[in-house]
Amino acid sequence: MTEERGTDRMDYPFVGIPSFLRSPLAQDLARLDADVAVLGAPTDEGSPFMPGSRFAPRSIREHSLRFVTDPPGFFDPQERRRFLEREMRENRIADVGDADILPTNPADSFANITAATRAILARGGAARDHRRRSRGHVPGGAGVR
Numbered sequence: 001m002t003e004e005r006g007t008d009r010m011d012y013p014f015v016g017i018p019s020f021l022r023s024p025l026a027q028d029l030a031r032l033d034a035d036v037a038v039l040g041a042p043t044d045e046g047s048p049f050m051p052g053s054r055f056a057p058r059s060i061r062e063h064s065l066r067f068v069t070d071p072p073g074f075f076d077p078q079e080r081r082r083f084l085e086r087e088m089r090e091n092r093i094a095d096v097g098d099a100d101i102l103p104t105n106p107a108d109s110f111a112n113i114t115a116a117t118r119a120i121l122a123r124g125g126a127a128r129d130h131r132r133r134s135r136g137h138v139p140g141g142a143g144v145r
Contacts, residue, residue, distance in 0.1 A: 018061040019095040021084070022068050026094035029119040033094075035087055037120045040098035041113045045106040057098055096120065 019025050020038040040057025047053060067074040072089040073082030087093050099113040 018058070018065055020061050021064045021074055021088065021093060023088070023093040023095050024091055026096050029096060029116065029123065032096065032120060032123040035092040036084075036094070037123075038093070038095045039113075039116055039120060041101075042098050043101050043106070043109050043113075045104075045109065054101070061095070 016022075017025070023036075023038070026032050026034065026037070038061075040061075042054040042057045044051040044053040064074070067076065068088075069075045069082065071082075071085070073085035074088070075082050084093065096116070099109070099116045101109045101112070
């Protein structure tokens with residue numbers, strides 16, 4: 001169930017499920033309807049001595065909550081302005097969760113990341129046109145082929 005913005009609830013960063021910028025969770029990629037889709041890729045299989053990037057998607061989601069403001073948008077303290085106001089007000093950002101990662105099996109993990117990315121692209125939820133079209137972001141320790 002998705003919480004609507006504008007409720008009387010006090011959404012502190014340490015409360016609730018940490019979706020990216022408190023955006024709606026979209027678990028069914030076949031029904032994705034968003035301009036911006038955020039997919040986590042929590043893997044660090046390629047790190048020989050300092051693992052930890054597998055925790056990046058969760059950390060990025062949690063950190064994003066610190067800048068969510070009311071009215072909608074996120075406030076960038078360095079730029080001293082809000083971004084993504086329309087997208088957040090109209091629920092055009094979706095957090096699609098994390099790709100399925102198979103520890104000790106990087107080939108299939110990357111195949112799962114690629115499949116999830118292709119499913120997002122098929123629904124128009126990732127980069128096509130830098131001016132006004134959809135955008136996508138994959139936080140984590142993996143690239144997408």
